[in-house]
Amino acid sequence: MTASTERRPSRRRSPAPRGPRESLVSRTMAMAVMGIASLYFLVPLWWLFVAATKSRSDFTSTAPLWFADFALFDNIAALIAYRDGVFLRWLGNSALYAGAGALIATLLAAMAGYAMAKYTFRGREVLFNIVLGGVLVPATALALPLFLLFSQIGATNTFWAVFLPSLVSPFGVYLSRIFAAASVPDELIEAARIDGAGEVRTFFTVGTRLMAPALVTIFLFQFVAIWNNFFLPLIMLRDEDLFPVTLGLFVWNTQVSQIPDIRALVIIGALLSILPLIIAFLSLQRFWQSGLASGGLK
Amino acid sequence: MARETRTAARAVSHKKAIAVFLLPFSVLFAVFYIAPIGYAIYQSMFVIERDGTFGAAREVFGGFAQYVAVFQNTAYWDSIGRVLLFGVVQVPIMLGLALLLALLLDSPLVRGTKFFRLLFFAPYAVPGVIAAIMWGFLYSPNLSPFSGVTSTIDFLSASSVLWSIANVVTWVYVGYNMLIIYSALLAIPQELYEAARLDGASQARIAWSIKIPLIVPALVLTGIFSIIGTLQLLAEPQVFQSFTSSVTSTFTPNLTIYSTASVPNINLAAAMSVVLAIATFILSFTVLKLTQRRTAQ
Numbered sequence: 001m002t003a004s005t006e007r008r009p010s011r012r013r014s015p016a017p018r019g020p021r022e023s024l025v026s027r028t029m030a031m032a033v034m035g036i037a038s039l040y041f042l043v044p045l046w047w048l049f050v051a052a053t054k055s056r057s058d059f060t061s062t063a064p065l066w067f068a069d070f071a072l073f074d075n076i077a078a079l080i081a082y083r084d085g086v087f088l089r090w091l092g093n094s095a096l097y098a099g100a101g102a103l104i105a106t107l108l109a110a111m112a113g114y115a116m117a118k119y120t121f122r123g124r125e126v127l128f129n130i131v132l133g134g135v136l137v138p139a140t141a142l143a144l145p146l147f148l149l150f151s152q153i154g155a156t157n158t159f160w161a162v163f164l165p166s167l168v169s170p171f172g173v174y175l176s177r178i179f180a181a182a183s184v185p186d187e188l189i190e191a192a193r194i195d196g197a198g199e200v201r202t203f204f205t206v207g208t209r210l211m212a213p214a215l216v217t218i219f220l221f222q223f224v225a226i227w228n229n230f231f232l233p234l235i236m237l238r239d240e241d242l243f244p245v246t247l248g249l250f251v252w253n254t255q256v257s258q259i260p261d262i263r264a265l266v267i268i269g270a271l272l273s274i275l276p277l278i279i280a281f282l283s284l285q286r287f288w289q290s291g292l293a294s295g296g297l298k
Numbered sequence: 299m300a301r302e303t304r305t306a307a308r309a310v311s312h313k314k315a316i317a318v319f320l321l322p323f324s325v326l327f328a329v330f331y332i333a334p335i336g337y338a339i340y341q342s343m344f345v346i347e348r349d350g351t352f353g354a355a356r357e358v359f360g361g362f363a364q365y366v367a368v369f370q371n372t373a374y375w376d377s378i379g380r381v382l383l384f385g386v387v388q389v390p391i392m393l394g395l396a397l398l399l400a401l402l403l404d405s406p407l408v409r410g411t412k413f414f415r416l417l418f419f420a421p422y423a424v425p426g427v428i429a430a431i432m433w434g435f436l437y438s439p440n441l442s443p444f445s446g447v448t449s450t451i452d453f454l455s456a457s458s459v460l461w462s463i464a465n466v467v468t469w470v471y472v473g474y475n476m477l478i479i480y481s482a483l484l485a486i487p488q489e490l491y492e493a494a495r496l497d498g499a500s501q502a503r504i505a506w507s508i509k510i511p512l513i514v515p516a517l518v519l520t521g522i523f524s525i526i527g528t529l530q531l532l533a534e535p536q537v538f539q540s541f542t543s544s545v546t547s548t549f550t551p552n553l554t555i556y557s558t559a560s561v562p563n564i565n566l567a568a569a570m571s572v573v574l575a576i577a578t579f580i581l582s583f584t585v586l587k588l589t590q591r592r593t594a595q
Contacts, residue, residue, distance in 0.1 A: 026501065030407035034414055037399055041418055041473065044432050047443055051435075064443035108323040115319035119312055127324070134331050136522070136582045140530035141575040144555055144567055145334030148341050165330040173323065199315030228425035230533040231552065235559070246427040246533075253431050254540045267435075270428045277423035285416065289481070 052271040056264050075268045087269055089241060090248035094227055095276070097244055101166040102223040106215055109169045113176020114207050118189060128177065134170030143231040150236065161236040162244070166226045172218040179214035180207065216287035220280065227277060245273045335575065342569035357565075364569035373548040374570055378529075378577070380460065381550050385528035388464040393520055395468070396475035401509060403476075404483040405501045415480070419473035426470065430537035433466045438541065454542035463534045471527070475520040482516035483509060518589045522582045529578045532556070 043065070050067055051059060052075060058068035079087050116128055146165055150156045184207055192202040208215065233247045240248070249269050256263045281288070345360030368374060399418060403411045421429065436442050437453040453462040486509065494504050532552040538545045547557040551574050559567035 027407045030402050030405065033398070033402060034408055034410075037395075038414065038417055041421055041469065043443075044429075044436060044469065045420065045424075047436065048432055060441070064441075108326065111319040112323035115316050119316050119319075121313075121316050127320075131327065133579065134327065136526065136579050137331070137335075137575050138526045138530050138578065140532060140552060141571065141578060142331065142334050143552075144559055144571045145338035146330065147559075148564065148568060149334045149337045152337070164326070168323070168326045168330050170327070170331070199312050200318055203319070224423065228427075228533075230425070230427050230536075231556075234536075235556070246425045249431065250427050250533075250537060253434075253537060256540065266431060270431055274424050274428055277425075278420060281419070281423055282416070289477070 048267065048271050052268045056261070059264065059267075072268075075264060076272070079265050079268050079272070082265055086240065087245075087248065087265070087272075090243050090245040091273065093242060094244040094246070094273070097163055097166065097229075098223045098226040101163055101226045102219050105167045105169040105172060105222045106219040108167065109172025109218055110176045110180075110208065110211060110215055111203065113173045113178075114180045114184070114203055114211070116173070116177045117180035118184065118186070118207075128173075131170045131173050134168075135174060139165070139225070139229065140231050143235050146232065147235045156236050157238045157242070159242055162229075162233050162242070165232065166222075166229065169218060169222050169225075172222060175214055175218055176211065179211055183214075184210045213287050216284055220284060220288050223280065224277060245269070249273065335572070338568040338571050341565055342572055344565050346563075346565065360565075364565050365573070367566055368569045368573055371566075371570075374551065374554050377548050377551045377554045378574075381528055381531050384460055384464055384531070385525060387461075388468060389521065389524045389528060391464075392468045392472055392524065393475055393517065396472050396520065397479055397510075397517070399472070400476045400479040400483055401505045403480055404509070405505070407501060415477065419477055421470045421472075422474040424470060426466075426533035427537055429466050429470050430463075430534040433462070433469070434538060434541040437462055454538070454544060456544035459538060459542055459544045463531075463538060466534050467527070467531075471524070475524070478520050479513060479516050482513040486512050514589065518586065521589075522585055525582050525585060526578055529574065529581070 047065060050065060053070050053072040054062065054068050055071040055074070058071070062068040112131075116124055142165070146161075147156060150158075150161045155161055188206050188210075189202055192206055193199075197205065227244070228246065229244070230246050230250070233242075233244050234250075237243060237247065240251075243251070249266055252262050252266050252269070256266065342364045343359060343361060344357045345363050347356050347358050348354070349356075399414075402408050403415060408414070424432070436444070437448055439445065439449045439452070442448040452458065490508055490512075491504055494508060499507075530552055531550040535545045535549045535553060536556075539547075546553075548554040551570070555567050555570045555574065558570060
C-alpha cells in the first residue's frame with residue numbers, strides 16, 4: 001500500500017486535494033473491505049468456471065479452486081451432444097423469450113412513458129398511478145393468475161403463454177416518463193412540429209434518440225428479468241422443447257440423484273447460461289449506468 | 299416536473315398520437331396484469347363440491363369460503379412468517395452492505411472504483427436458479443471447496459437452510475442495490491462536501507451527516523424492491539429441495555401456492571395468490587408512505 005500514497009486517484013469530479021485527513025489507516029481499511037467483498041463475489045463464479053473445465057473424475061479428486069486437465073471444450077461438446085442438443089434449444093428459447101420480449105417491452109414502455117411526460121390528457125395521473133401500482137405487484141405474484149387465465153382459453157404450454165406476459169414492463173413506463181420529462185425538451189418537439197413532422201415520427205426520430213440511455217437500461221433489465229424468470233415457465237410449460245434454460249437446468253438438477261452423470265452437465269450449462277448476460281452488461285455499461293442513475297433518483 | 303406544466307399550458311390536443319403511444323401498452327397491461335388478478339379473484343370465489351366421496355366434482359359459488367380456508371391454513375401463514383423473518387434479517391444486511399460498498403466507492407479512500415463496481419455487480423447477471431445451484435454445490439459437505447467448513451457446519455439443515463438461502467439472495471443482489479445507491483451518491487453536488495472537508499470532517503463523518511440523508515430516496519427504492527422480492531421468494535428454495543429435505547413444499551408463500559395448485563386445489567391457490575399480491579402491495583406501499591412522510595418532515 002505504500003505506492004498508493006504517491007499518486008492521487010483520478011476521480012471524475014473532485015478537484016479537492018487529498019488532504020492528510022485520509023490517513024493511511026483508513027485507506028488500508030477501506031481497501032481491505034473491498035478486497036474481502038471481491039473475494040465473496042468472485043469465488044463462487046471462479047469455482048463454477050474451474051469446475052466447468054474439469055473432467056468427471058478430476059471434479060471430485062482435485063482441488064476445487066484450481067485447474068486440473070483442461071477439459072472445458074470436451075465438456076461443452078458433451079453438453080451439446082446430450083439428448084440431441086436439447087440444451088442449445090433451451091438457450092435459443094431463452095434468447096428468443098428475453099431478446100424479442102425485452103425489445104418489444106422497451107418500445108411499448110417508451111411510447112407510454114413518453115406520452116405521459118410530453119402530453120396532457122384526461123386520466124393521465126390515474127393511468128400513471130395504476131402503472132405504479134403494477135410496479136409494486138411483482139410478476140411472480142401474477143404467475144398463477146396468468147396460468148388460470150391461459151388455461152381458460154387452452155393456451156398453457158405454448159410459446160405465447162411465457163412470451164406475451166413478458167411484454168409488459170410497468171417499471172419501464174415509470175423510468176421512461178421520468179427520463180423523457182428530464183431529457184426531451186419541449187422546444188425540440190415544437191421545432192419538429194413546425195417542420196411538419198407528425199407526433200409519432202417525432203417520437204421515433206427525436207424522442208428515442210434522447211431517451212437512449214433509459215431505453216438501453218429498460219431493455220437490459222427487462223432482458224434479465226425474462227432470462228431469470230422461473231415461476232411462470234415452471235407453471236405454464238410441460239413441453240421440454242419450450243423450456244427456457246433456467247427451467248431446463250432446474251429439471252436436470254432435480255435428476256442428479258438418479259443420473260449422477262448429469263451433474264457435470266448442470267455445471268457447464270450453468271456457466272454457459274450466465275455468459276450472455278455478463279457480456280451484455282459489460283458491453284453496454286456506458287448506457288445502463290447513466291440510465292440507472294436517473295431511475296434511482298426520481 | 300416543470301416542463302409538463304408548460305405543455306399543459308399550451309393545451310394542444312393530439313388525441314390520435316396519444317392513443318397510438320398509449321394503447322399498445324395499456325391493452326397488454328390490462329390483459330396480462332389486471333385481467334389475471336380479476337380472474338384469480340373470480341376463481342377464488344368457487345369451491346369444489348362432490349356428491350359423496352367418489353361423486354363427480356362440481357364447482358359451485360362459495361363466496362369467501364376460500365379466504366376463510368386461507369386464513370385457517372397454518373402452513374400458508376407459517377410460510378409468510380418465514381419470509382417476513384427472512385426479510386427482517388436479510389434486507390437490512392443486504393442494504394447495509396450495499397450502502398457501505400457504495401459509500402466506499404464514492405469516497406477518496408478507494409482506487410479502482412470502476413473495476414470494483416463491475417465486479418460487485420456481476421452476480422446480478424446470474425439467474426436465481428443458477429445461483430442457487432452453484433451455492434448448493436458450495437454448501438454440500440463433500441463437493442464444496444470449503445469442505446473443511448461444510449463438513450462440520452451443516453448449511454442445509456432445517457435450522458440453517460433459511461439463512462443459507464439468505465446468503466444466496468444477498469450474493470446476487472448486493473451489487474445491484476449498491477449500484478442504485480452509488481448512482482444517487484454521484485448526483486450529489488460536490489460543493490456540499492467542501493465546507494465539511496475544510497472543517498476537517500472525516501470521510502465517515504461526511505458519509506453519515508451529509509451523504510446518507512441525501513440518498514434516502516434511493517434507499518427507499520431499493521428497500522421496497524427488496525421487500526417485494528422477499529415475499530416472492532421461490533426459485534432459490536425450490537432449487538434447494540434437490541440438495542436437502544429441509545426445504546418443505548410450503549417453505550415460502552409461492553411454494554405453498556405452487557404445491558396447492560398442483561394438488562390440484564386451484565381455487566384455494568387462487569385465493570392464496572390474491573392474498574399474497576395484496577399483502578405485497580400493502581407492505582411496499584406502507585414502506586413508501588412511511589418513509590416519504592419521514593423525509594418530508
